[in-house]
Amino acid sequence: MPRATAGSLIPHTVKGETGAAAVRAVLAIVLAALLVAGCGGGDGDGDASGEIRFLVFGEPEELEAYRNVIRAFRRVEPDIQVNLVEASDRDDLLARLSTSFAGGSPPDLFLLNYRFYGQFAARGVLEPIESRLESSDVFQPDDFYPQALDAFRFDGELTCLPQNISSLVVYYNRDLFRRAGVPEPRPGWTWNDMVRKALALTKDSDGDGNIDQFGLGVEPSLIRIAPFVWSNGGDVVDDQDRPTRFTLDSPAARRALEAFFDLRQLHFVIPSEEEVESEDDETRFLNGRTAMVLSSRRATPAFRTITSFDWDVAPLPRHRKPAGILHSDAYCMTEASGNKTAAWRFMEFALGPVGQRITARSGRTVPSLVEVSRSPAFLDPKARxxxxxxxxxxxxxxxxxxxxxxxxxxxxxxxGILEVGLYEGVSAQEVTRQLNEATRPMFARAEK
Known part of the structure; x- marks a missing residue:
């Protein structure tokens, strides 16, 4: 008889349930289904048991979501113990991975953003998972958004499986917009629209010559600037798969850089470097002192704690055409794992319909499974x-x-080079020259 799985038997949604209640409701369905089927999920390797280590970092709400996933998994796979290893931040996680790979004792699984996983894929320390994915009864490649799945292919080989597919958006304070009589941002708005709104929302409330409320918050980083370069018709690098240099010195890219730097140097709608150091953009937004801030889904759990004002999200404004930038993390299995069957069993559960619903309800993730992303677990009309x-x-x-x-x-x-362009007024032309001078050797050293 074909194997029944938790993923194939749960409903699209458990209506009216949230948080722990939703987890319990889903688990009841899963457990009943597995009892009827007489077996659990897996990769075709038979029974799995023993311990695995799962290395992650994150904010408290995110870590609690992973604990909930592990608790739910333990109820359907009681013979597998998943030990959550918590790093303090991304730098700590990367340092732990490097040390453990060098010492021959890496975790069985870890969670990492696609921008940082290439250094490990290039060393051959990750377990290829394409065959496991294709033989899974829980999901198939077509169940995932291809943009997220393809980000974790190294030399054409799938080495990690994505849990989320976020993009950069504009979070905005609806109350500040209303009080200022400024229309809220809508799909199709332009860069100039954003600047005008930010100008109208930047205020010296007490007349002391210092700005008390800024219209916008955005950090001077590649992942914040890149979508606007693409939107203006430029490219960030000369070759997506085998880049040798930045191409931010092209006319289209340079104009996007100039517009970005003008946010501080010409319009003064974002805080100075010193003001950001004393209160970062997201904290300033939380405190009601910034009208808009650019961030990914990562900011949602913290912003859900806001009780003093209403807020929402809008797509990025465009220059010439719409553009977005991928924010995606994936579960990666290490080649040195001593319990790959158990590790894959947990990956199937965590990244399947049950696990992704649990993490989606935390607010942290945009599910990589198309089905879950379109369910109330993510599109809950009662949740911000x-x-x-x-x-x-x-x-x-x-x-x-x-x-x-x-x-x-x-x-x-x-x-640091982008910071001097935004905060110190160094020209876009000089910034691109410094970027190429500093990074060309790094591009040359890359194991592609």
Whole structure:
């Protein structure tokens, strides 16, 4: 008899349930289905048991979602113990991975953004998972958004499986817009529309000569600038798969850079570097002192704690055409794992319909499974943001940065150079010259 799975037997949604109640309701259905079927999910390797280690980092709400997934998994696979290993931040996670790979004792699984996984894929320390995915009874490749799945192919080989497919959006304070009589942003709005709104919402409330409320918050980083370069018809690098240099010195890319730097140097709608150091953009938004902030779905759990004002999300404004940038994390299995059957069994559960519904309800993820992304687990009309569909509407125009092994170094080297353009008024032409000078050796060293 064909194997019944939790993924194939749960309904699209458990209506009227949220949080722990939703988890319990889904689990009841899953457990009943598995009892009827007489077996659990798997990769065709038979029974699985033992312990696996799963390395992650994240905000408290995100970590609690992973604990909920592990608890749910334990109820359907009691012979497998998943030990959650919590890193303090991304740098700590990367350091732990590098050390454990060098010492021959890496975790069985870890969660990492596509921008940082190439350095490990290039070393051959990740377990290819294409064959497992294709033989799975829980999901198939076509069940995932291809933009997220393709981000984790290295030299054509799928090495990790994505849990989310976020994009950059504009979070905005609806109350500040209303009080200022400024229309809320709508799909199709332009860069100039955003600047005009930001100008109208930047205020010196007490007349002391200092700005108390800024119209916009955005960090000077490649992943914030890239979508506007693409929107203006430019490219970030000369070759997506085998890049050798930045192409931000092209006319279209340079004009996008100039417009970005003008946010501070000409319009003064974003805080100075010193003001950001004392209160970062997202904290300033939380405190009601910034009208708009650019961020990914990562900011949603924190913003859901806001009780003093209403907020929502809008798509990125465009220059010449709509564009977005991929934000995606994936479960990666290590080649040195001593319990790959159990590790894959947990991946199937966590990234299947049950697990993705649990993490989606935390607010942190835009599910990589198409079905779950279109369910109330993500599009809950009672949960903020009201227009979570904006994240899905952006998927067709999402692009990504390269995944070469030295990309993290390239991002780090670029950050300080972009900062002087935004905060100190260094010209876009000089910024692009410095970027190429600093990063060309890193591009050359990349294991592509």
């Amino acid at each position: 943001p009201r227009h979570s569909s904006v994240f899905l509407d952006t998927i067709p125009v999402i692009r990504r940065v390269p995944t070469i092994s030295t990309w993290p170094e390239i991002e780090d080297a670029s950050e």
